[in-house]
Amino acid sequence: MATTPNPRRRSPRVSDGSEALTPVGDTTLTGLQRLPGHTRYPLTPSRFAANTPSANRRTPRNRGGAPSTPYRVQAMQRRAANTPGRDRRRSGRVQRETTFDILRNLGKALAPTTQPIRSSPQEKPSPEPEPEPERDEIEELDNEPEIERPRLSLPLDEVDEVDEEPEIRPPRLSLAFEEEDLTHTSIEYPRRATSEHDRGRLSMMSVGGPRMSEIGAATRIESESEDEDDTGIVGDDNEAGEDTVISQGDFDGGGETEDLGRFNFDFNFPTPPPPGEDLDQDEPIHDDEGFELPVDMPLDTEAGLDDASVSMAADDFDMQSPLHQPVALSESQSPGIAGGGLRDEDRYMPGTKQKKLSRHGIPVPNLPVGVVKKLATRFARARNGSKAKISKETLAAIEQASSWYFEQASEDLAAYSKHAGRKTIDESDVATLMRRQRHVNNATTIFSLAQKHLPKELLQDMRLAMPP
Amino acid sequence: MAATQKLYPRATVKRVVKAHSNRSLSKNADILIFLDYMLFMQELMRESSIQSRKAGEKNISPNSVRKVTERTLRKFKG
Numbered sequence: 001m002a003t004t005p006n007p008r009r010r011s012p013r014v015s016d017g018s019e020a021l022t023p024v025g026d027t028t029l030t031g032l033q034r035l036p037g038h039t040r041y042p043l044t045p046s047r048f049a050a051n052t053p054s055a056n057r058r059t060p061r062n063r064g065g066a067p068s069t070p071y072r073v074q075a076m077q078r079r080a081a082n083t084p085g086r087d088r089r090r091s092g093r094v095q096r097e098t099t100f101d102i103l104r105n106l107g108k109a110l111a112p113t114t115q116p117i118r119s120s121p122q123e124k125p126s127p128e129p130e131p132e133p134e135r136d137e138i139e140e141l142d143n144e145p146e147i148e149r150p151r152l153s154l155p156l157d158e159v160d161e162v163d164e165e166p167e168i169r170p171p172r173l174s175l176a177f178e179e180e181d182l183t184h185t186s187i188e189y190p191r192r193a194t195s196e197h198d199r200g201r202l203s204m205m206s207v208g209g210p211r212m213s214e215i216g217a218a219t220r221i222e223s224e225s226e227d228e229d230d231t232g233i234v235g236d237d238n239e240a241g242e243d244t245v246i247s248q249g250d251f252d253g254g255g256e257t258e259d260l261g262r263f264n265f266d267f268n269f270p271t272p273p274p275p276g277e278d279l280d281q282d283e284p285i286h287d288d289e290g291f292e293l294p295v296d297m298p299l300d301t302e303a304g305l306d307d308a309s310v311s312m313a314a315d316d317f318d319m320q321s322p323l324h325q326p327v328a329l330s331e332s333q334s335p336g337i338a339g340g341g342l343r344d345e346d347r348y349m350p351g352t353k354q355k356k357l358s359r360h361g362i363p364v365p366n367l368p369v370g371v372v373k374k375l376a377t378r379f380a381r382a383r384n385g386s387k388a389k390i391s392k393e394t395l396a397a398i399e400q401a402s403s404w405y406f407e408q409a410s411e412d413l414a415a416y417s418k419h420a421g422r423k424t425i426d427e428s429d430v431a432t433l434m435r436r437q438r439h440v441n442n443a444t445t446i447f448s449l450a451q452k453h454l455p456k457e458l459l460q461d462m463r464l465a466m467p468p
Numbered sequence: 469m470a471a472t473q474k475l476y477p478r479a480t481v482k483r484v485v486k487a488h489s490n491r492s493l494s495k496n497a498d499i500l501i502f503l504d505y506m507l508f509m510q511e512l513m514r515e516s517s518i519q520s521r522k523a524g525e526k527n528i529s530p531n532s533v534r535k536v537t538e539r540t541l542r543k544f545k546g
Contacts, residue, residue: 360490365483371476375506379513380528389527397533398512404541405508406481407488409501412546414489424492425485430500433546439507446500453506458499465496 358407367406372399409433427466476502504544512540 358364376390376398390398416429434440439449446466450459482498493501512533519532 358487358490360487362487362490364487365480367480367484368477372509375509376513379510380517382510383514383517391527391530393530394516394528394533397530397537398509401512401533401537401541402505402509404537405505405544406484408541408545409504409508410485410488413485413497413501414491416546417489417491424494425489425497426494427497427500430497430504434500434504434507436546437504437507437544439504446503449507450499450503454499454503458502461496462499462503465494465499 364403366399367402369395369399372402427462431466478502481505508540508544511543512536515540 373390373395376395380390410425412433413425413429416432417423417425420426420429422429431440431446434446434449440446447463450462454462478498481502482493485493485498485501513528515536516528516533519536520528523529523532525532
């Protein structure tokens, strides 16, 4: 009947007022005519008086007094005109109010709050379910064809049944046949691509790296010294000749395979004298790195030992870049360019110069060995304890790695600055690099890293350079 | 640590980066680059010491450094 809760609440008020003030005979009659069923109930008489909309509306105003001024009367009329729904609602409400109010009054009389809540669920389920299942069964029987019709009409089942079979089969077949090949290769492609790319990159770096020349020099030097000791100078000539070839190959830069092949040739020569090196050369992957680095080792070890080799190294440094004179000198402490390697000098010269150049054709200096060593020992000590010792071979490998690192990092930085449309590499570029290297994140800032690693002077400079 | 350490050759670092990148460096960018280089060295030494310990060597051998180099470099690829 009535769904809105409002009428119930308002009804008592209205009824009281209407009863007290203005029950009109016509309205009561209309109310009675409208509500024949409610006469049964004893509580209705109050309703009869309250039923009329006119009574409902005017009672509150009559309480406050009749509209004294014409303005007020007009206002009320306007209000009534503006809201025509009122009368409807009231009239409807009256009817609905009656039934619910009857029940409500009953509930109030019997038990104000608890009973209606208890009674309604208790009563309802007990009588309702009994008739419902009967109806439901009948309805279901009636509805069964109705329900089936839409299902039949729906194409879903048929479509699924029909389509699933062809859909499932071809993909399996196609995937099975094609993917077996594709997956194997396709999964590996990116890996291979990256590895090849990186290797190519590294090898490029190694080609451009300054070590090569020194390595070559070292091998020759070793071979010289050792050959002199052992057999003869014949081996030297061969090696020297090939070294020059190698240097040319390095100059090409792109021709890595050629370099490799020549390196292999090279190795065959120097291998006999130092047996310990053979292991080193064989162990690493057959890359340029693997070859170069082992060759590096003897450089430093024997460079310190043999005067001739030292002089050779010094010469190389001199020729390549004057910057490294101090380093070379400090290492060798014998600047004599003695006749030990005159011919070697002539052959090395071009190669070494080219190798020292970066890919932009700018000569690349080396970090001083002392700095690298200091850093390496410091970090090795932090890791390994105080007795961590770094041999010269290890140091050479570390230097090689650091030169590669600088090449890689500076290329990245150049890319960043280029992307930013700048001509200079800025602090922000380095910050970007470090963020991309995952060194800087939410937990660590550049400043915390700098605080940890850099001396105070540099820290201050850095602070000035980049305000946080 | 920081107090005992000497200043690194700033000019050299600048020149190295300049040569490789063919771009000029802003005034104090080399400090940060060197800081990054220190982190690289730290990582390199850490990895190589792990590697050498795995191989049962007493000290860090050049081989372990070499094995670790490529991996570490790739880790530092920006």
